[in-house]
């Protein structure tokens with residue numbers, strides 16, 4: 340994935356150091372990055388310059404699709420990525436809305452599937468999109484957003500990849516995803532997989548052809564304790580050919596995703612990669 344490595348190099352060459360109060364760590368930062376993935380050709384953007392755990396990334400996204408609000412449910416599905424933010428994030432631990440161990444509060448999937456209306460009802464943003472796309476409808480607002488400032492204090496973290504906007508041109512489905520904040524060594528590995536996966540699976544369950552996924556990032560950063568591994572190890576490696584993502588064709592509906600799907604329904608074909616790198620994680 341040359342575009343990924345180019346972004347890493349750009350941060351190193353042109354980045355500005357920015358203090359981050361929430362994590363207490365400085366970040367080398369650039370503003371604005373545009374990535375794009377050819378989902379139709381199944382060019383799966385799985386990072387090859389280190390071992391990348393794509394199942395964890397897909398599990399996280401399926402957790403959002405299911406509206407999970409608990410790190411234990413994410414673990415059962417196959418990812419530990421929410422453990423730290425649910426259980427070690429100081430501000431959240433001191434928040435009176437936290438319902439105990441593993442609770443994440445009203446983040447991501449809760450907003451996607453049960454956005455609270457002022458009248459006490461709720462909105463299922465994802466189901467509306469699936470229903471429309473299946474009928475061939477693009478109302479120019481096929482948008483699922485996790486970004487609900489009115490409920491930030493009810494959750495452990497503000498969403499980073501916050502909005503997904505689908506577009507239908509003929510029978511080809513495209514996706515534009517927006518990310519406000521991006522931990523390039525750790526988070527972006529996962530986010531690239533997730534943007535690709537979301538378009539691929541939505542095309543599959545709505546009976547459309549997958550087109551292009553556009554991934555728009557605002558603040559792209561490398562934390563100071565990740566920098567030497569990026570510079571001295573990952574950027575010295577040559578990228579290898581991209582693999583393919585194989586999704587079980589039996590997955591045919593939103594209900595399938597909500598009920599029986601497990602990580603065994605996803606495989607990569609032709610994934611060659613360099614050794615794993617363990618990047619520090621900022622809580």
Ligand SMILES: Nc1nc(=O)c2c([nH]1)NC[C@@H]1CN(c3ccc(C(=O)N[C@@H](CCC(=O)O)C(=O)O)cc3)CN21
Pocket residue numbers: 391392395418419420421424496522525526527528529616617618620621622
């Ligand atoms: N600082 C920070 N960076 C992030 O990328 C991030 C957050 N916080 N908080 C919320 C979620 C959680 N995400 C995470 C959390 C952990 C890994 C991680 O540890 N990845 C390892 C191994 C993962 C595995 O074994 O499954 C990696 O090497 O990629 C990645 C993304 C992405 N997000």
Ligand SMILES: O=c1ccn([C@H]2C[C@H](O)[C@@H](COP(=O)(O)O)O2)c(=O)[nH]1
Pocket residue numbers: 361496497499500520521522523525526527530
């Ligand atoms: O999907 C994700 C989720 C989180 N991140 C990163 C981006 C930042 O480094 C932190 C979140 O911190 P904020 O202070 O809320 O911006 O997590 C990511 O890259 N991808």
